[in-house]
Amino acid sequence: MLTTSLLLRARRAxxxxxxxxxxxxxxxxxxxxxxxxxxxxxxxxxAGRIVAAAGFDLGLMPRIVFxxxxxxxxxxxxxxxxxxxxxxxxxxxxxxxxxxxxWSDRGRIFDLRNRRQRARVYEIVLxxxxxxxxxxxxxxxxxxxxxxxxxxxxxxxxxxxxxVAPEAVRVVA
Numbered sequence: 001m002l003t004t005s006l007l008l009r010a011r012r013a014x015x016x017x018x019x020x021x022x023x024x025x026x027x028x029x030x031x032x033x034x035x036x037x038x039x040x041x042x043x044x045x046x047a048g049r050i051v052a053a054a055g056f057d058l059g060l061m062p063r064i065v066f067x068x069x070x071x072x073x074x075x076x077x078x079x080x081x082x083x084x085x086x087x088x089x090x091x092x093x094x095x096x097x098x099x100x101x102x103w104s105d106r107g108r109i110f111d112l113r114n115r116r117q118r119a120r121v122y123e124i125v126l127x128x129x130x131x132x133x134x135x136x137x138x139x140x141x142x143x144x145x146x147x148x149x150x151x152x153x154x155x156x157x158x159x160x161x162x163x164v165a166p167e168a169v170r171v172v173a
Contacts, residue, residue, distance in 0.1 A: 025053035069159035083140025
């Protein structure tokens with residue numbers, strides 16, 4: 001399952017057809033199709049060759065584990081074991097937060113290139129976000145840069161401080 005998604009994402013990100021990627025990787029289009037649809041499973045070496053032909057590298061990334069922290073009034077927040085990184089295009093995108101995060105200003109588009117708007121998004125997501133929201137909207141290095149400027153409840157700041165404090169920072173590249 002993971003390999004099928006990985007190969008498909010690499011091919012699509014490279015803008016290649018199955019035939020083009022198969023030719024570059026030295027395999028057949030039907031075989032690549034079988035890999036992408038989970039009918040066959042490539043070896044690690046084969047998957048690496050296909051991903052490389054699409055212009056990417058396989059790599060290991062430490063897993064981010066989330067823990068729940070009580071923050072008052074029976075609420076909890078999710079805090080990661082290490083700070084996630086986002087691709088630049090995602091970290092500086094224009095985003096509309098989902099309703100469960102931004103119910104009071106529905107439809108607002110936040111431009112993450114704008115420091116103040118990025119800070120506002122981070123404040124909202126750190127207070128209200130689920131793990132998938134944190135992984136979608138918060139870049140660890142940009143969070144560190146904004147940390148002292150963010151307006152956060154004391155219990156939220158206390159829960160996040162061990163992860164964001166310079167001596168504790170473990171950023172996933």
